[in-house]
Amino acid sequence: xKHDEITCKRLILESLVxxxxxxxxxxxxxxxxxxxxxxxxxxxxLKSYRATGRTLKMLKPREIPKNLxxxxxxxxxxxxxxxx
Amino acid sequence: MPEDQNASxxxxxxxxxxxxxxxxxxxxxxxxxxxxxxxxxxxxNSEDAEExxxxxxxxxxxxxxxxxxxxxxxxxxxxxxxNAAYSRARRRRPAVTVxxxxxxxxxxxxxxxxxxxxxxxxxxxxxxxIAKDLAERAEGFIAELPDAYxxxxxxxxxxxxKPADVAETLDISIAALKSRLHRARLFVRQRLLEVAAVPKxxxxxxxxxx
Numbered sequence: 001x002k003h004d005e006i007t008c009k010r011l012i013l014e015s016l017v018x019x020x021x022x023x024x025x026x027x028x029x030x031x032x033x034x035x036x037x038x039x040x041x042x043x044x045x046l047k048s049y050r051a052t053g054r055t056l057k058m059l060k061p062r063e064i065p066k067n068l069x070x071x072x073x074x075x076x077x078x079x080x081x082x083x084x
Numbered sequence: 085m086p087e088d089q090n091a092s093x094x095x096x097x098x099x100x101x102x103x104x105x106x107x108x109x110x111x112x113x114x115x116x117x118x119x120x121x122x123x124x125x126x127x128x129n130s131e132d133a134e135e136x137x138x139x140x141x142x143x144x145x146x147x148x149x150x151x152x153x154x155x156x157x158x159x160x161x162x163x164x165x166x167n168a169a170y171s172r173a174r175r176r177r178p179a180v181t182v183x184x185x186x187x188x189x190x191x192x193x194x195x196x197x198x199x200x201x202x203x204x205x206x207x208x209x210x211x212x213x214i215a216k217d218l219a220e221r222a223e224g225f226i227a228e229l230p231d232a233y234x235x236x237x238x239x240x241x242x243x244x245x246k247p248a249d250v251a252e253t254l255d256i257s258i259a260a261l262k263s264r265l266h267r268a269r270l271f272v273r274q275r276l277l278e279v280a281a282v283p284k285x286x287x288x289x290x291x292x293x294x
Contacts, residue, residue: 008191008195009197013266016266017263021247039196041196042197048273048277052269055219056222059223061124064121065120068117068120072138073112076141076142076145079142
């Protein structure tokens with residue numbers, strides 16, 4: 001791929017997931033990295049894409065309600081009353 | 085999800101089918117946190133997520149006989165869990181959907197990304213307090229996504245589940261999952277940019293984005 005074949009649009013809209021998850025074939029990856037080295041807008045886009053990823057990782061509930069397993073067991077037992 | 089995990093799940097499944105209550109208890113201990121977390125992604129409320137978790141395990145208990153043992157247990161059970169959460173969500177709120185096409189990145193005529201407001205967001209996301217605030221907002225933005233996109237981004241980016249496991253759970257191809265994931269990320273990213281941008285510099289951009 002030549003530089004002008006990798007428009008930013010193609011990088012951002014079609015290739016970024018594969019680039020980020022490591023599934024992109026090496027030759028394509030090298031081409032993209034050459035593009036990135038000469039394209040500041042794509043670099044900032046990539047940074048914001050990664051910042052989005054970092055932000056999302058903060059959302060996972062860290063606190064599971066205490067006694068959730070007990071609550072589930074009581075709930076199921078109350079409705080099933082042992083074997084059906 | 086490793087193969088040996090599936091093997092131990094299957095062992096529990098068979099014991100539960102035989103009426104072994106201890107096996108059910110072990111299943112609850114092993115899966116309640118993940119099911120709660122998946123439910124929370126749909127419902128964004130701890131009380132509702134707890135109730136959806138209970139619903140999911142009740143369904144597991146009642147319907148375990150319908151589980152096809154040639155399939156992976158987790159993918160069956162996560163679907164049960166998502167269904168329980170969505171069922172509760174439908175009772176609670178009207179469906180809100182956005183057009184993802186309104187949130188794809190904008191490009192200049194020369195094909196380069198047009199993104200004057202990136203710096204504020206990228207820098208903000210590296211400051212812990214601001215990042216926390218952005219994360220809270222991101223949770224709201226994820227809630228605006230159509231269900232199929234919300235499931236993808238929540239399971240991969242928030243829960244950090246393996247894409248192959250998520251694709252199996254959602255019963256779609258890896259390629260379809262990646263496509264949904266990417267569009268969901270672009271949407272959340274654009275919405276985060278809107279709130280993180282310096283107001284005077286971002287006004288015109290935001291009007292376009294809406």
